[in-house]
Amino acid sequence: MNAQAPTDLRTLSYAEAIREAMAIAMEADPTVILMGEDIGVYGGAFQVTLDLIDRFGPDRVMDTPISELGGAGVAVGAALTGLKPIFEFQFSDFAMLAMEQIVNQAAKLRYMLGGEASVPVVFRLPAGSGTGAAAQHSQSIEAWFGHVPGLKVLQPATPEDAKGMLLAALADPDPVMIFEHKLLYKMKGHVPAGSYLTPIGKALLRRAGTDVTIVAGSIMLHRALEAAEKLAAEGISAEVIDLRSIRPIDHETILASVRKTGRLMVVYEGVKAFGVGAEISAMVAESDAFDYLDAPILRLGGADAPVPYNPDLERASVPQVDTIEAAARRLVRREV
Amino acid sequence: MPVEVILPKVDMDMTHGTLAVWHVAEGEMVQKGAALFDIETDKAAMEVEAPASGSLHHITAQPGDKVAVGTIVAWLYAKDEAVGAAPLTAAAKQDAPPPVTVALPADITPPLSAPSFPPPQAEALAQRATPSARHAARSAGIALERVRGSGPLGRVQRDDVTAFLQSAPQTPATAPWVPQSGPLHISRRKGQGLPLVLFHGFTADSQSWAPLEKALGPQQPLIRIDLPGHGKSPRRRIAGFAELARMVVEAFDEATREHDKVHLLGHSLGGAMALALADIRGRKLASLSLISPAGLGPEVDADALAGIVRASRAESLAPWLRRLTATPDGISDDYARAAMAPRKDPAMRAAQADMTAALFPDGVQAFDLRPALQRIEAPTQILWGRQDHILPYRHALAADGDFAIHLLKGAGHIPQIECPDRVARIVQRLIAGCDAPV
Amino acid sequence: MTLPDNRPFAIRHFAPAALREALKKMYLIRRFEEGAEDSYMRGLIHGTMHLSIGQEASAMATCMELTDNDKITSTHRGHGHCIAKGAEVGRMFAEFFGKETGYCHGRGGSMHIADVKTGNLGANGIVGGGLPIAVGAALSAKRLGKSDVTVCFFGDGANNEGAFHEALNMAAVWKLPVIFVCENNGYGMSTSTARSTAVTHIADRAAAYAMPGVTVDGNDFSAVAFAMHTAIARARAGEGPSLVENLTYRWRGHSKSDRNRYRSKDEIEDWMTRDPIARFRAELIAHGILDEAGAEAVAAEAIADVQAGIEFARSSTAPSISEVTRYVYAEV
Incomplete structure (x- = not known):
């Protein structure tokens, strides 16, 4: 994977970076608390909160009952009244049990109350396939929340961003959902020490190119970068943009790139239909960048099926390096 | 079968034209596309091209004749074609009634069986891009x-x-050209009262004021200045707006030497010129009228500017001219042909192309006259078409200063041609107010 | 030896001025809702509204001991809670009329009426929506070392939502200062508690979450006030949550579109004879807190306040159309 840090730079895993962000925030602000299932002595299903209970105690690292709706709602109520809770869903799939509190309450309270209240809650959601956990523990549902005014929806792809985005989310007065890809937790990369904020709503150009723009977030960024490297060997220059934020979405970075390359591919793990790709494609089609398109827009998304168990099926159900590479090649060679 | 030569409609509201001169004598051969005759309308003089190759016969209109649009004025016979008596329709002559059209009463709709639009053409649909x-x-x-x-x-x-x-083939606009020297071309019309100095817009020339001049009436004295590289002025190489303004100030000083005060009117780039001039020669100004002036904001339809400059034939000029008016149907193909006539000189187009690059780099107005507008003390007004597709009228709304704004509904970038009477009325009101004894 | 004081709890416990104010607010709730209903019929209010006429004692007595620092979460039938907690009727009417001067700047309406400054975190359009939020507010008070309590109003319908059970369980596990107040008016829309709820009394469910649960006559001001006094004391002492069930009745339908096919006229008229306001007024007069003339004056003040409130709302300006997306996110 990319983001290989020079040896003299400090290197942390994605999970360690998130943990460091939580620790920094809790040291600095006594109103920051963690809530979630098995996040205490167990350390969380993915060991992200490991040892934080030792440092901050059970009052600030709270194991909740298996009550996603109630737990999320308690976090919302606490955020409304002076705390800054970070609520961990054990799997992002379980957020569906808490849709009421996320969508009807957290996202809308500020508006319903005419700006008289804030809900500075942060939801952390381990997402994505590739672990053999099948249909109910592997989904990528971030786009669902992109449809909800009042929420902010982030997707860090690197350890550095995972830390910076969590700290930015805590500094934000509105509810923020951070989708963390389970396969990235062990990924290592350079992480600056101390506190820093990754701006919310800003995409990042990760690789410059001239022939095709590939927009991808989370783990798909790494697959897109790997595909771009292979394409470069055959003379195809792909520009890769790390989407980073689904809501708000960074129009300008994407449009500027499309104006430059004239071709656009959107790669995402969620089901292809009605997803992030549809939003980005429509946004380009509605903008002045439309006039710069020199080929149809391509979306590469998840299969129109629940995430399957069989490892080959599972792999085939979401975009991989070879499928991204092949699609970009066809696009640039005018085969679509 | 001989080919008819008609007097074409070359202007939006033209019904008649005066035949000025034949370039080909009766019985002479002419090549298709070569100049055949000139006509004058109340707005402009223009050349009409031969619609086919052949020898010219049965000329029915002589220089000075006023002829209705669509009238057949001659016939062209192919090389081996026998020339007999004039075909019957050639009887149409000057003062002949216009072609008869049957007007349907408004409440009668055509029968349903009549096809109201042609079937879609497969070829047109097949064009993928x-x-x-x-x-x-x-x-x-x-x-x-x-x-x-x-x-x-x-x-x-x-x-x-x-x-x-x-x-x-290389388009002439990018061809090399040789700069010329000499003063800018000045033309005058005598009259009573303070003269009105006119600055035309980019790619236009002093001839373009004809409709407005007519609307202003014969009493209004006029001084017209052709911008460098335009009309009869020498082609000059300019580095930027400042240099252009210097040339214009020089010409203005020369042109107005005998007057203490003048009224000033500029259109588009000429409006920017007028503004720059007003800033330097403020004391000489009785009033300032600006039509769709440049220099009040960055946006400009650079595609249209480039398109007009580049066009080497009426077919490629017409689509761009159609952006100048409120609606595309304001410009006919004949009008485009007439407008192309003075633009045939490739060197002039090349000079204007270079001027585009100097004044509008990357499609942006690289000069800002908003500060000048704020400083002007003479009575000032801005006229702007609400459907101006070249320069947005909101530039006027956003600018600061003591000026009046007239937003003209149904007008595009060239209101002085689209609705000359209305523009004349607005300009005259300001002039009258300023000329009145204090 | 002193004789035991047999007067009702409220008369014994609260100062006469506080009792007079309580009566005034109960009248205010009643007249406010009547005024809102009238304005609705005149077309001045759109959408719908859920009236709590007949439940005023439950709202008012529950809030008697609460300060502005204490929080409440409210329900779709929340006008009474809002007034009892201290809101002004003028800004409430303005909200109902969709005006910028309303508590929610015209973005919330009747169903989201709130007054965050007096501790009302808002009425909720989702049945059971406020239950976990109340627990969260109580968690804040505990973590931040405050003695504030949170009162969570909910209806009998909400007690069958999963959120009710999850919220009560967590409140008990973490011993949080929250009082769950069920206003049991007998019907979740058209479905009676007998047909929807397995236990006879909703307070019986408290046992499942190891907290005290009491059922009281919700139209008896003093009974409600006493139950709340006990529960609030327990919460402030850090001993955890309680469940108080106020049996009451709404005289009006569920909402403005209710055709009342599920209740008999006799049933409604029977409950109307148990008017909580008349009952409390009689009690105050009987114990010499007010005389007839004093009570009439209180009632008249409420009418004047409501009239002034409607006037304020009518003359207020509407929000600007261009600000339709304002308040979605914090303004930076």
Whole structure:
């Protein structure tokens, strides 16, 4: 994977970076608390909160009952009244049990109350396939929340961003959902020490190119970068943009790139239909960048099926390096 | 069968034209596209091209004759074609009634069986092209149909348009040209009261004021100045707006030497000139009228400017001219042909192309006259068409200063041609107010 | 030896001025809702509204001991809670009329009426929506070391939502200062508690979450006030949550579109004879807190306040159309 840090730079895993962000925030602000299932002595299903209970105690690292709706709602109520809770869903799939509190309450309270209240809650959601956990523990549902005014929806792809985005989310007065890809937790990369904020709503150009723009977030960024490297060997220059934020979405970075390359591919793990790709494609089609398109827009998304168990099926159900590479090649060679 | 030569409609509201001169004598051979005769309308003089190759016969209109639009004024016979008596329809002559059209009463609709629109043409539908290719073709003023597509199912890609443009003969606009020296061209019309000094817009010339001059009436004295590289002024190489303004100030001083005060009117780039001038020669100004002036904001329809400058024939000029008016139907093909006539000189187009690059780099107005506008003390007004597609009228709304704004409904970028009477009335009101004894 | 004081709890416990104010607010709730209903029929209010006429004692007595620092979460039938907690009727009417001067700047309406400054975190359009939020507010008070309590109003319908059970369980596990107040008016829309709820009394469910649960006559001001006094004391002492069930009745339908096919006229008229306001007024007069003339004056003040409130709302300006997306996110 990319983001290989020079040896003299400090290197942390994605999970360690998130943990460091939580620790920094809790040291600095006594109103920051963690809530979630098995996040205490167990350390969380993915060991992200490991040892934080030792440092901050059970009052600030709270194991909740298996009550996603109630737990999320308690976090919302606490955020409304002076705390800054970070609520961990054990799997992002379980957020569906808490849709009421996320969508009807957290996202809308500020508006319903005419700006008289804030809900500075942060939801952390381990997402994505590739672990053999099948249909109910592997989904990528971030786009669902992109449809909800009042929420902010982030997707860090690197350890550095995972830390910076969590700290930015805590500094934000509105509810923020951070989708963390389970396969990235062990990924290592350079992480600056101390506190820093990754701006919310800003995409990042990760690789410059001239022939095709590939927009991808989370783990798909790494697959897109790997595909771009292979394409470069055959003379195809792909520009890769790390989407980073689904809501708000960074129009300008994407449009500027499309104006430059004239071709656009959107790669995402969620089901292809009605997803992030549809939003980005429509946004380009509605903008002045439309006039710069020199080929149809391509979306590469998840299969129109629940995430399957069989490892080959599972792999085939979401975009991989070879499928991204092949699609970009066809696009640039005018085969679509 | 001989080919008829008619007096074409070359202007929006033209019903008659005066035949000025025949370039070909009766019985002489002429090549298709060569100049055949000139006509004068109340707005402009223009050349009419031969519609076919052949020998000219049965001329029915002589120089000075006023002829209705559509009237047959001669016939062209092919090389071996026997010339007999004039075909019957040639009887139409000066003062002949206009072609008869049957007007349907408004409440009668055509029978349902009559096809109201032609069936879609398969070829037209088959033209596939990417948005980028369409954009490139539009900007270059070429018909997409002329480009061979290399994409799936013959889809035209951006590269195809680029390749087409490279293979096409060099357009004259990019040809080298030789700068000339000498003063800018000044023309005058005598009258009573303070003269009105006119600055035309980019790619136009002093002839373009004809409709407004007529609307202003014969009493209004006029001084017209052709910008460098335009009309009868020498082609000059200019580095930027400041240099252009210097030349214009020089010409203005020369032209107004005998007057203590003058009224000033500028259109588009000429408006920017007038503003720059007003800033330097404020004491000489009785009033300032600006029509769709440049220099009040960055936006400009650079595609249209480039398209007009580049066009070497009426077909490629027409689509761009149609952006100048409120609605595309304001410009007929004949009008485009007439407008192309004075633009035939490739050196002039090349000079204007270089001026485009100097004044509008990257499609932006690279000069800002808003500070000048704020400083002007003479009575000032801005006229702007609400449907101006070249320069947005909101520039006037956003600017600060003590001026009046007239927003003209139904007018585009050239209200002085689209609605000259109305523009004349507004200009005269300001002039009258300023000329009145204090 | 002193004789035991047999007067009702409220008369014994609260100062006469506080009792007079309580009566005034109960009248205010009643007249406010009547005024809102009238304005609705005149077309001045759109959408719908859920009236709590007949439940005023439950709202008012529950809030008697609460300060502005204590929080409440409210329900779709929340006008009474809002007034009892201290809101002004003028800004409430303005909200109902969709005006910028309303508590929610015209973005919330009747169903989201709130007054965050007096501790009302808002009425909720989702049945059971406020239950976990109340627990969260109580968690804040505990973590931040405050003695504030949170009162969570909910209806009998909400007690069958999963959120009710999850919220009560967590409140008990973490011993949080929250009082769950069920206003049991007998019907979740059209479905009676007998047909929807397995236990006879909703307070019986408290046992499942190891907290005290009491059922009281919700139209008896003093009974409600006493139950709340006990529960609030327990919460402030850090001993955890309680469940108080106020049996009451709404005289009006569920909402403005209710055709009342599920209740008999006799049933409604029977409950109307148990008017909580008349009952409390009689009690105050009987114990010499007020005389007839004093009570009439209180009632008249409420009418004047409501009239002034409607006037304020009518003359207020509407929000600007261009600000339709304002308040979605914090303004930076």
